[in-house]
Amino acid sequence: MSSDAQRKDASQRGEFSSTGTLRQVMGDYFAALGRAAGEGAKVAWCTSVGPAELLRALGFRVYFPENHGAMLGAARLATDLIPLANARGFSPDVCSYLTSDIGSYLKGETPLRKMGLAGPPKPDVLVFNTNQCRDVKDWFQFYGREWNVPCLGIHTPRSIGALDEPIVDDVARQTEALIEPLEEIAGTDFDIDRLREVIDLSRQCTVLWKACLETAAAVPAPWTFFDGTIHMGPAVVLRGEAPAVEYYQTLLEELRRRAECGEAAVPGERFRVYWEGMPIWGKLRPLSTQLAELKTAVVASTYCNSWVFEALDPADPFRGMARAYSSIFICRSEDQKEEYIERMVEKYRVDGILYHDAKTCPNNSNSRYQMPQRLQARLGKPYVVINGDLNDLRLYSEEQSRTNLEAFIEQLAE
Numbered sequence: 001m002s003s004d005a006q007r008k009d010a011s012q013r014g015e016f017s018s019t020g021t022l023r024q025v026m027g028d029y030f031a032a033l034g035r036a037a038g039e040g041a042k043v044a045w046c047t048s049v050g051p052a053e054l055l056r057a058l059g060f061r062v063y064f065p066e067n068h069g070a071m072l073g074a075a076r077l078a079t080d081l082i083p084l085a086n087a088r089g090f091s092p093d094v095c096s097y098l099t100s101d102i103g104s105y106l107k108g109e110t111p112l113r114k115m116g117l118a119g120p121p122k123p124d125v126l127v128f129n130t131n132q133c134r135d136v137k138d139w140f141q142f143y144g145r146e147w148n149v150p151c152l153g154i155h156t157p158r159s160i161g162a163l164d165e166p167i168v169d170d171v172a173r174q175t176e177a178l179i180e181p182l183e184e185i186a187g188t189d190f191d192i193d194r195l196r197e198v199i200d201l202s203r204q205c206t207v208l209w210k211a212c213l214e215t216a217a218a219v220p221a222p223w224t225f226f227d228g229t230i231h232m233g234p235a236v237v238l239r240g241e242a243p244a245v246e247y248y249q250t251l252l253e254e255l256r257r258r259a260e261c262g263e264a265a266v267p268g269e270r271f272r273v274y275w276e277g278m279p280i281w282g283k284l285r286p287l288s289t290q291l292a293e294l295k296t297a298v299v300a301s302t303y304c305n306s307w308v309f310e311a312l313d314p315a316d317p318f319r320g321m322a323r324a325y326s327s328i329f330i331c332r333s334e335d336q337k338e339e340y341i342e343r344m345v346e347k348y349r350v351d352g353i354l355y356h357d358a359k360t361c362p363n364n365s366n367s368r369y370q371m372p373q374r375l376q377a378r379l380g381k382p383y384v385v386i387n388g389d390l391n392d393l394r395l396y397s398e399e400q401s402r403t404n405l406e407a408f409i410e411q412l413a414e
């Protein structure tokens with residue numbers, strides 16, 4: 001087949017009918033944030049794996065700056081905005097979500113305009129969890145100083161092996177300690193039953209989102225990692241709210257239907273790959289197209305699975321949250337990470353692993369200390385390392401990645 005014909009074939013896949021609902025759900029979420037100031041609602045900024053349930057239970061409208069970072073990357077605005085944050089003292093080596101978001105603030109340029117917002121909603125409080133990295137705390141503290149807004153947080157240990165009770169106790173206590181200052185800022189009393197309701201909704205969202213991801217275990221896979229990065233929006237920004245649950249019920253039905261009919265995300269699927277590490281937001285389309293041309297489906301990823309929080313438990317709210325948010329991949333030990341990837345490789349019938357070494361996110365890059373070599377020795381699966389970045393496209397060579405991916409797929413074919 002000529003490469004033009006391959007390209008056409010690769011782009012022929014029908015759009016998901018759930019996409020319209022997704023746009024609506026995300027549009028409503030941003031509209032509610034945009035109305036917050038006018039309606040006298042309090043706004044909390046929260047890290048992506050922070051205590052969103054507690055904030056929602058206290059009536060805050062919750063905004064996630066990492067989601068804005070991803071939007072800046074996907075809109076390819078980040079690379080021009082990052083130098084503004086560099087000029088304010090943030091090294092080009094630190095998280096490019098952080099630098100592009102702060103650059104966006106300094107320049108007053110944001111893709112949120114397309115969602116009808118003048119910019120990110122001003123926070124009444126900033127709440128972080130260091131389970132993913134220290135960068136989020138530095139990021140939030142910048143805005144705390146800038147706007148004289150309280151910045152509170154949870155300090156979770158990193159490189160956690162077995163998640164033992166002392167860690168769960170400590171993180172649960174830190175989460176409970178947030179109640180008092182948050183009540184004061186929210187101007188409302190904490191209600192444990194409301195928290196249980198929110199956690200119940202969040203857990204339902206998680207279970208459905210996981211089930212959606214698991215449909216890609218089918219051969220051929222009905223969707224890929226690239227689709228997941230788009231459809232994960234509600235799991236990130238709306239967990240704990242009913243529209244996220246309703247959305248994933250709809251999406252799951254569609255995915256199951258596609259899987260049952262053998263409808264392939266990559267027509268003629270030949271190879272199945274696991275994506276380890278951050279997305280390259282500004283290059284999702286060319287990467288997805290190239291892999292489709294190579295008849296390769298990225299069937300699973302660490303990234304999309306990072307919003308699966310099965311330990312959430314309405315009957316044990318604080319310890320359940322502590323367990324859920326301290327058991328995510330990014331804060332686990334190398335052993336735990338390797339065991340996780342091994343399970344994923346088996347479950348999704350993966351032929352090879354693609355590691356994205358994101359220059360500004362060492363926290364979510366796992367190819368630097370021989371993990372690929374160790375896993376290859378253990379699983380016998382080929383791997384490739386793509387050097388790049390989540391947002392800073394100056395750190396990514398499209399040509400080099402194309403060549404490396406072609407060589408990787410040839411290796412799989414052998």
Ligand code: SF4
Nearest residue numbers: 095132133135361363
């Ligand atoms: S985990 Fe990586 S990408 Fe996410 S906020 Fe931290 S440094 Fe940035």
